[in-house]
Amino acid sequence: MTKRVAIIGGGITGLSCAYYLQQRTAESGDGLRITLIEAEDRLGGKVKTLRRDGFVIERGPDSILKRKPEGLELVEQLGLGADVVTNRTGRSYILKDDALHPIPDGSVMGVPTSLRPLLKSGLLSMDGKARALNDLFIPKLGDFDDLSVGEFFRKRLGDEMVDHLIGPLLSGIYAGDIDQLSLEAALPQFINIEKRYGSLILGLRETMPKRGKSEGQFATLTTGLNAVIDALADALDSEAVSIMTGVEAESFEKDDNGYYIGLSDGTAVEADYVVFAVPHRVAERLIGADFLRRDRVAPDTSVATIAMAFAREDVEMSKDGTGFVVSRREPKAITASTWTHLKWPHTAPEGKALIRCYVGKPNDPGIIEKTDDELVAIAIKEMSGTVAIKGEPDFAVVTRWPLAMPQYPVGHKRWLAEITARLARDFPNVYLAGASYDGVGIPDCIRQARSAAQNITAS
Ligand SMILES: Cc1cc2nc3c(=O)[nH]c(=O)nc-3n(C[C@H](O)[C@H](O)[C@H](O)COP(=O)(O)OP(=O)(O)OC[C@H]3O[C@@H](n4cnc5c(N)ncnc54)[C@H](O)[C@@H]3O)c2cc1C
Secondary structure (H helix, E strand, O other): OOEEEEEEOOEHHHHHHHHHHHHHHHHHOOOEEEEEEEOOOOOEOOOOEEEEOOEEEEOOOOOEEOOOHHHHHHHHHOOOHHHEEEOOOOEEEEEEOOEEEEOOOOOEOOEOOOHHHHHHOOOOOHHHHHHHHHHHOOOOOOOOOOOEHHHHHHHHHOHHHHHHHHHHHHHHHHOOOOOOEEHHHHOHHHHHHHHHHOOHHHHHHHHOOOOOOOOOOEEEEOOOOHHHHHHHHHHOOOOOEEEEEOOOEEEEEEEOOEEEEEEOOOOEEEEOEEEEOOOHHHHHHHHOOHHHOOOOOOOOEEEEEEEEEEEHHHEEOOOOEEEEEEOOOOOOOEEEEEEHHHHOHHHOOOOEEEEEEEEOOOOOHHHHHOOHHHHHHHHHHHHOOOOEEOOOOOEEEEEEEEEEEOOOEOOHHHHHHHHHHHHHHHOOOEEEOOOOOOOOOHHHHHHHHHHHHHHHHHO
16 A cells, blocks of 8 residues: 655755655655645755855855764765865864964863863963863762753863853854753763763763874865755655645644645645654644643744855955854854855855854844844954954845754753654654754754654554
């Protein structure tokens, strides 16, 4: 019998789920009829590239972490391997007291592995450095299931280390409150290190592979990450997969024949299997089951990216750098600035520079309501002193992402295990996948999509 599968959401999660379903069905010969429902007129969700005047501008994500294999594996399978480039490694800085401080050499997520760079750094006060070194002597924290990232690192390394280094570095991934963020969900490797060694500094020294000349940890496509979305859409066979764009899933019901999804154009899709590849708040509303309701400590964070194109001679910055993140104690709206043409040389044509700034913090949701001109002016003003900007940008592209960065509160993993079990019991053959659940990065989303596809074809 042909299985009817509905996928709600046409971002990287929904599209890669359709792709893996098609692939596995072709291998097994099972019949499968897939309908992918996407509310926007375009596919891709947060993956969105703009190509303009020779620039490659990522409006959402700009890179794929190489260490998590699912991202580049998919890129290879789609035949895009020749377009993959690795980031140029340069110095990354922290902006504190209006000055740029290099991230101390050898640190991992801000945690030092060698003492000399930490001691030489202007980032921490003498007291802050002494407190960080206490990590070598503080006994193990004892048994715990989960803690906030903030609490854990404050206990081991002190407040300065968290506010000036670890917090800003993590904010690029979670854009949330580090004192609410689950350590188990975000940085589980540090729990293992602490339980084994106590000291994070010693534990990292023991466990980190000794690196020679460091290679970039990220990859992207010279054609822009949207090429992955286009290749996925092209790879889907219209005989097996029908893609509906500009149509929102508005209701979800279960009856004896399976599931029934009501759409904004008045039609409906019936399915035996449903994958919710949308943010959790959408899945929660559509499924409407009490057990999915989440008492949120904080809503998902709204962010915006501000990409600015300049003539190269109009901007001056440290040539060995690739950008900076901003200390949590710095009174600024921008949270980071990437010198994109230095990190990814293919993104700007000869003689041009591309700078991308980020705004959006949990306690600053209104920032994305500002006009484009206001956001550009804020970005330029707050960079002055660290990047010398002589002229106006040739053009700027502001992209707002309301409620885009999912927050994983303490206990997130336990919550996920509980709702997954309840879902399997009360809504068999319904799956949740994507950034709200088991990792926010593109490779995490692809892994979850592949796992949902495996579950469907295996059942
Ligand atoms: C500014 C920014 C920078 C980032 N940088 C990186 C990075 O460099 N590297 C990285 O790995 N990750 C990065 N991320 C995270 C990553 O981009 C996302 O986690 C990932 O793209 C999420 O994919 P998704 O398919 O799960 O969700 P989405 O991309 O949000 O897709 C969900 C889709 O569902 C649709 N939808 C919603 N409701 C409905 C409905 N009712 N009916 C039908 N369709 C619906 C939406 O329109 C959307 O297209 C970044 C995110 C942002 C916002």
